[in-house]
Amino acid sequence: MFVVSLLLGGMIICPLILSVFFPYFWTDLVYHTELLRILLKFLSRRRRRPLFLALDRFSEQVATRPNKTFIVFENKRYSFKDADRESNRIANALRVASVLTPGDTAVLFLLNEPAFIFCWLALAKLGCACALLNSSIRARSLVASFSCCRGAKVLIASEELQGAVEEVYEDLQQEGLTTVFITSEELRSSRMKSLTRAARESSDAAVPQTLRANVSFTSPAVYIYTSGTTGLPKAAVINQTRLLAALAVLASNGVTDTDVIYVTLPLYHTAGFLVGFLGSVETGSTIILRRKFSASRFWDECRTHKVTVIQYIGEVLRYLCNTEQRASDKEHDVRLAIGNGLRSDVWREFLKRFGRIEIREFYASTEGNVGFLNYAGKIGAIGRISFLHRKLFPFALIQYDTERDEPLRNSRGLCVEVPKGQTGLLVSKITEIAPFVGYAQNEQQTEKKRLRDVLKHGDVYFNSGDLLRIDHDNFIYFQDRVGDTFRWKGENVATTEVSDIMSMLDFVEEANVYGVQVPGHEGRIGMAAVKLMDGAEFECKKTFDHVCRFLPVYARPRFIRIQSSMDVTATFKQLKLKLVEAGFNPSMTSDSLYFLCEREQTYISLTLSVYQQIVSHSIKL
Template sequence: MLQRIKNEYIYISTFGRIFKALRSIEAKPDQIIPLQIAEFSKKTPDAIAIFYENKEISYKELIDRSNKYTQWFLNNNLSKGDVVALMMENRPEFLACWIGITQAGGTVALINTNLSGQPLDYSLGISQASNLILGSELLESFSTASDKTKSNFKTWIQGDYNDSNYLEDLDKCLDDLSADKPELDYKITNDDDALYIYTSGTTGNPKAAKISHKRLRLMMLGFKGAIQPNKNDRVYNVLPLYHSAGGVIAVGLALTSGASLVLKRKFSVNEFWDDVHKYKITIFQYIGELCRYLLNAPYHKHEKDHNLRMVSGNGLRPDIWDNFKERFNIKNILEFYGATEGNVSLMNYDGKSGAIGRIPKYMQKILNIHIIKYDVEKEEPIRDENGFCIPCGVNEVGEAIGEIILPGSFEGYVDKTATNKKILVDVFTKGDQYFRSGDLLSKDELGYVYFIDRIGDTFRWKGENVATSEVAEAFADFDGILETNVYGVSIPGSDGKAGMAALSTDKDINLENLYQSLSSSLPSYAQPLFLRIKKEIEITGTFKHRKVELVKDGYNPKEIKEPMYFCDHETQTYLPLDQELFDKIQNKELKL
């Protein structure tokens, strides 16, 4: 009971701080994020804004550099609302660029640095930009773009490179510009677009989500209210700046509070604890898979010897939550849930193990987030006899949706067709509109919410719904298995999809023991029928598992040279999947 009271106090007080932080957004519509960061260049000009590769960039240096980008934007006859594409790996220049352009009224499209070829053509094409700022480290990736794409952009190269006829030298241009912020004869407010941030593309081409200055403030100041960073904090960011977790939340925690951002070009398991120790990190922004990588790593002398007071992020799965917290002596975990483009946002304020947030009964009407019954087989919400959606009961799995209270409150994507696909109408009353999260969640009797799976990742087998995330958790503690990616594959003559798991390992797996372990922790319909052993599990640039290619690959030994195994319930083990066994499955000669 005392713990319940304590948790209620934490919830109410934290929500109150967030609400207070967000009130100023409507009250002061022109106090955009670049102006808030610039205030620290006046109050504490010599304070370190960014630590990067043994360099220290002060707030004054950051804003001086940003003002040069503002000058560059205006000098190139770009106007309020014009889009500039930015393709650059993590470094201070990335932040100076978008701060400077957005304070001039421009919109910056943040291009995924892992793209090449057709996906890069597509992302640049939908950006609606005519200017591209390209980090020299990505010249090779950009060279894979089509000639048509290259001809559509005036490309500005930033960083060391060999002279090229079709690229403009951005550094040389900026060197000649003033570091003073130019006077503008117009205002930039909440309603103007600041950034385009692309979805990760786990299920196809990425979509460009529109991030207005209002939404940017909501995201940054909401987390600031929850975590309460101060000028003495040091925020460690290893996540890509082109995405919202690293580029908005981690950056906002540091730069809107006068704290320091410790920026890493890329995540390194081997360097993680050395960095945390060296820079005296107090806040770490995570993605769940990074926590798993750290747990799989050998002991490090600094893994308990640190100043971390808070880790914040999303995707920390229940199967590793407690181990992660205990092994690394993590004091506070703030897990959150939300999509870059969506209006469904949750935070787990009190650190309840495995939960992504909480919706107490007394907050239901205020938060306007619902979980509705969903038909996995038909891939659509279930409706009652009157045609309305049905709320889920306690611990029942369904799709999370968020009410679009005012027109435009869901900003959506640059592509209006893609936006409309995410809107569900006539949900509880005629004409109402809700944002579809595309995620299956459940809520317990106390209002704690748990992530179950992505819609499309969950599949049906033997008439039952199978959540890939729950199946993956069953592999978590098995000796030798580092990482698991679960998906469904079609089998001739069978309804639904059978489970298949791609595994990365660091030793030979005892298949009989694995069978026994899975059969004791999973119902028979959820136990994967196939296993595939891989050197590593493919991920997106934001550390999410890629499933599309694995599903397309299937399980044909003629096409897949990696070891594969078939679940044989008679011998109670996994047998090597050879061509003879594959043919029997295809010819429906086996009872599955």
């Protein structure tokens, strides 16, 4: 009897002791059990023969749930079987056209539409990789993005993007383009072909598996573009192994085939493609696909389609919090929100207003080899670290010299780790489990991301370019980015690319671009300090037309500061710190300031009155 009482007492007391001294013990245990399960499943798939790829998981879903709704887009529904047939038609059309052979790369320049998914499936069935171009890019950026995939000859574009392709058609030809397919019946040029018509006239018979016989785990599967400090877009190589691992993201967060996923983020982005689309391929869940995010229609569509899972970047949830309050705000079926970049105050406001939705904030980058997940729900944190996580994916936070723009090193030439509570540069060891493939046709930028002799002589780490901090409870927080990039509207903007575009104006001698904070807004918005040619005047309308032609909306400098000279270092690097601190406040400088006014379609003088309207949100950005 005494022994039984002792055991019962222990069963009651032990959990209480654990909850007091180790408050996250059970949460950690559940997460790490799931982490090991995912790893074992991944390794099991890696051992299967013939090779088991992400495409094969889609084929399994077609076989087990052919009539289950896979995609809902506007007024149309597509089952898994429908998607399989549509992608077969596209693949067979491309085979008949003899424009692609196994191992080739095709370029997708598509908006969010079912054709995006069907085209990727078709190319995967043909044993081809594909590059996912940002649908906002134009002119020089479009040509540069295409040229990243050396050897690409085929481009598939949306009907609405024909004009952008036509504008640089000759330049694309010089980069090797031979064929342009448009996902429409209507064509604006005889130099383009209708993929819609060709697919309709093609068979929906299965594509021979022999076409992808030479595909290996190291074969490029997708190229996803990311902006770095060099300016023009870089194509991060996502190989078949990375694609296979990406299948687990939604499933590891409890998503099942009963869930309905609302995908409003661009499919050309890592979040939309790897998390939203491939996550649904793994789980067999339904995708509600939208062309663009709409804050005003968001919750109505969630209710209409009985959405249970939403994706976000920080801005998305802020936009939702800024909409007019309704009595129905908490009347929905959404139970899970997964994404990154969520500010603490927005996090709290979102939960208060829209109800008890589980937030799964994570940290990851397109080309990176480490990620974190805030599975414990700690507001403001991007993840939680542990011994097991560090063992599988070794990383460190190291001291960083922001003035010299490089890591600090000790007398032995090694990097110095920061203690808990202090901010450091995230670097992660490049291993077989955590590889870094790099950028297509850009070994110079690939090498710049490799940091050598970090903790031991001879080791190699991936340089994330992000400054993070770990608290004493082992939660990790994002602090800032290093280098010449800033983030606005969920997009990374390379300042050197914007500077180059600004310098194309014939009255601009030099432009120094940087990001400035605006109260109440996520990230930093673009601002350019400009030195004019001798005797020249700033031309407001011409500048407006120029940036609108060559830059996507999120990269256009909203503020311009006219300077008589540029501050530079001894090595002629532009100084930004004082400019960033002054921001766009007219009272902080005697220089002339201008604001990009979309209503008047020009740059206008940034007076104190305009400044106050921006800060008070009377003028929307």
